[in-house]
Amino acid sequence: MKANRPMPNIPPFLVPNRIESPRLVLRTFRPDDWPSLHEHYSDAESTRFTFRRALSEGDSWYAMANMVGHWHLRGYGPYAVEEKATGNVLGTVGLWYPKDWPEPEIKWALTRRYWGKGYASEAARAVQAMAKEHLPDVSLISFIHAENAASIALALAVGATFEKEMPFRGATWHIYRHPR
Template structure:
């Protein structure tokens, strides 16, 4: 494993017009609203959902701050994660989008879903919509997904949407994998 290092990227701040809303067959990918955090808390309060990211369930306040962080990413980077809203019901089931914290090796496509929505194809549908948007709006951006090496469901999803394993790196005391998305 090679250790990660923080290096400035040419895409630290994108000033291009990134769509603030996307549509897929079953989802609306949109900006976060204050009233979304209780729905996202269904993900964050579930230790099985946060096992590989936070390594513990989050409190309501921590869930709100996690959502605020994703919403704030748009202001700081010019792109960010979207709330995933089911078109037929209006229910927010998770988040997905472009994500690039300062300690990440490169900009990534991230995703998260409340457990009751796992295995229904929502995450892959959202990721494909994001891949398509990124190819059209940011063709020079080389996206990854940065996944804990033990997170087999996320690894299967990355492979299913066409990402390929690139390397393993040490990150926060454990091995993580970099999966490169097709351009």
């Protein structure tokens, strides 16, 4: 296999691969982001409603690779959330639409030590604004486990409204619709 051969049939990104907010840079992932993401994914409390378990190093790497691949398959995807002041990667926020999801969503997953500091809402609002400009015809949701009170509070804080609940992967999940 040739190392620098371009990949065929890869669509261009539909949205910017980098956006900014007052305290944050949201950008596509780099290989050196993996250890910061693993801090989130290896924390059983952080992954209780998504993966339902702490992830191994290998599983965390696969999760990051999955998000990188999402950009190439959909033309958009989750961003690495980097704090401007320190350069630390805090987690991920961005657009997400796996094959079994009901609709495209704004997802968020920050490392626990960054919870409660307003980073997730700041990043989610930046993604809302970016999507309004670049994907104006796409209605976005956040798809949240019914028991995930913190994510529900965040969805409401950024203006999303409860739309309905539905069964998904053996549990009850809620759809919160973001403003257009």
